[in-house]
Amino acid sequence: KTHYKIAVLPGDGIGKEVIPEGLRVVKAAAQRFGIALELVEFDWASCDYYAQTGSMMPDNWKELLLPMDAIYFGAVGWPAIVADHISLWGSLLKFRREFDQYINLRPAQTFAGVRSPLAGRTAGDIDMLIVRENTEGEYSSVGGIMYEGTENEVVMQQSIFSRRGTERVMKFAFELAKTRARKHVTVATKSNGISISMPWWDARASEVASAYPDISWDKQHIDILCARFVLSPERFDVVVASNLFGDILSDLGPACTGTIGLAPSANLNPERRFPSLFEPVHGSAPDIYGKNIANPVAAIWSGAMMLDFLTNSKGAGHEAHDAILAAIKAVLISGPHTPDLGGKASTTDVGKAIAERL
């Protein structure tokens, strides 16, 4: 394949400011490495669209997105217009599920120029990849309320893990570890407290691990695992976790590196039956929207992951990814810097500076 179709969904708030900069860099890299991109921008999957139409997306959203090779997503959510659960479950979480994007891949790395809140940690000390199950588990939406409105009221919600859903995320993590220097997988669990689903999750980990004799692995309970992210983050390489635990770890990991505002993510359907989605981890940030001061690095880095994925982590897309990351690293050191990193530059300034290095 030499030509890729990308749906661009800037969404809400600073999504609309950072995605243009991401596109600037993605286009520059695509040109340099000879990747032909067809970009199709949509204004839906946004709260503005909801305000006009009463739904987050048009009825034929699936039809429109299915022919795409990837979705480049900004951020969604504008609580003043639409309640979070409506905007999120009406767009982002719908994509993850209906496009079977069962891997949420999120790196956490220390960089020169970005201060880690942990004492003494500098560039290169922390370098982990968090592999989050992205479609099932604790986010099942199955459950309900009993005795509603009485003093006996009880709410129940299921965590649901399928063998297929669990095995595939474990396999993805172990395959990923093969490509890494340290070749280690940490499995997040809580089987001493969550006594039915988590021991079962552990059993799936053991089964899959036994097929990878060259990959070392261990499992750690989520409580002590979070503590160790703070106490000894350099020990982690690939970390695989359920939907909820992965959600927690992929905010905590970047927080420990000081890069929470810079963190990218890839919502992958590795088999490419459906388009995968690439988005910054940060949200729409109503408090800073409109000032052109949002840091575009998370969106740009997400764009780099997209190019890498399009060409199977090989060839032109892979080179483009590495070139973008090198440009990001250079600009994190030299500036320009947006206010979150102590600078005075605008979103546009940073996007241009990164694009110029390509």
Place this chain on the structure above:
Amino acid sequence: KTHYKIAVLPGDGIGKEVIPEGLRVVKAAAQRFGIALELVEFDWASCDYYAQTGSMMPDNWKELLLPMDAIYFGAVGWPAIVADHISLWGSLLKFRREFDQYINLRPAQTFAGVRSPLAGRTAGDIDMLIVRENTEGEYSSVGGIMYEGTENEVVMQQSIFSRRGTERVMKFAFELAKTRARKHVTVATKSNGISISMPWWDARASEVASAYPDISWDKQHIDILCARFVLSPERFDVVVASNLFGDILSDLGPACTGTIGLAPSANLNPERRFPSLFEPVHGSAPDIYGKNIANPVAAIWSGAMMLDFLTNSKGAGHEAHDAILAAIKAVLISGPHTPDLGGKASTTDVGKAIAERL
């Protein structure tokens, strides 16, 4: 009441080393402040007992413990003899549930003499109390496996929150905030992802909060909340959380202060219908057991919380608590220090040094 009966359950591993030091200090404080204690030690709720009898506790454990005012617990677990889920669910988690110890109270504080892993944080910067729901929620043990052994296998586990169980933990947190300088409650949630039980949890928080107009409060999703524990821990005062989220936060909070090995906990039945249980957060630590090098501070601090609770956070027990904490703080600065804090002192040395200051 002027006479209190305490069941002492050292349990396994370093529980058997730290509890004697805790008792040394508790006895010294009780004597100084005129509190009459009757201590009854049991060797069960331990894996040794399991190895001899095939169960973690005698059949009449409830009868034996019910007359007690408190349980002073060491640690349980010795995976080489008994699987964790058997030892834990056969003792500690049984107490929490059957004695309706619905509050798990866990402080996290920075101290002089203990290095925080966070850059620039020193004594007094972090001072939070984590209020963990301790009997229901994600630890329900309700669920099961379907299509077992086939490729369609699915495991499900319920999270179950009752109105009574949720309201009482919220009330406890808001009442506690009244006694604090900053009077702020943070409610941990994940209502944007866990779409049935957590919005319901948020509604209970709002209801209870409305009865406390003088207490400020906010709710934060667990992912960003964990990140903020690392990025701006000084902003937290009282944090209330479900069983699972409280478990995570009460390892992460102490980790951020550098005191994870020093962290105490109180498993409370505030109405005193059943005995409450006081235990260090750390486990039985098979790797260091038998060397007399475990840090006894967590056990000693838990003993202080016990004395405070016995007299309703007033009078002699409250004074004893504050005196023990002052002695702990002094010894953390001057030493002796166990190896985990960079010293060469024994468990006994530290226990004696703290007791001598009383």
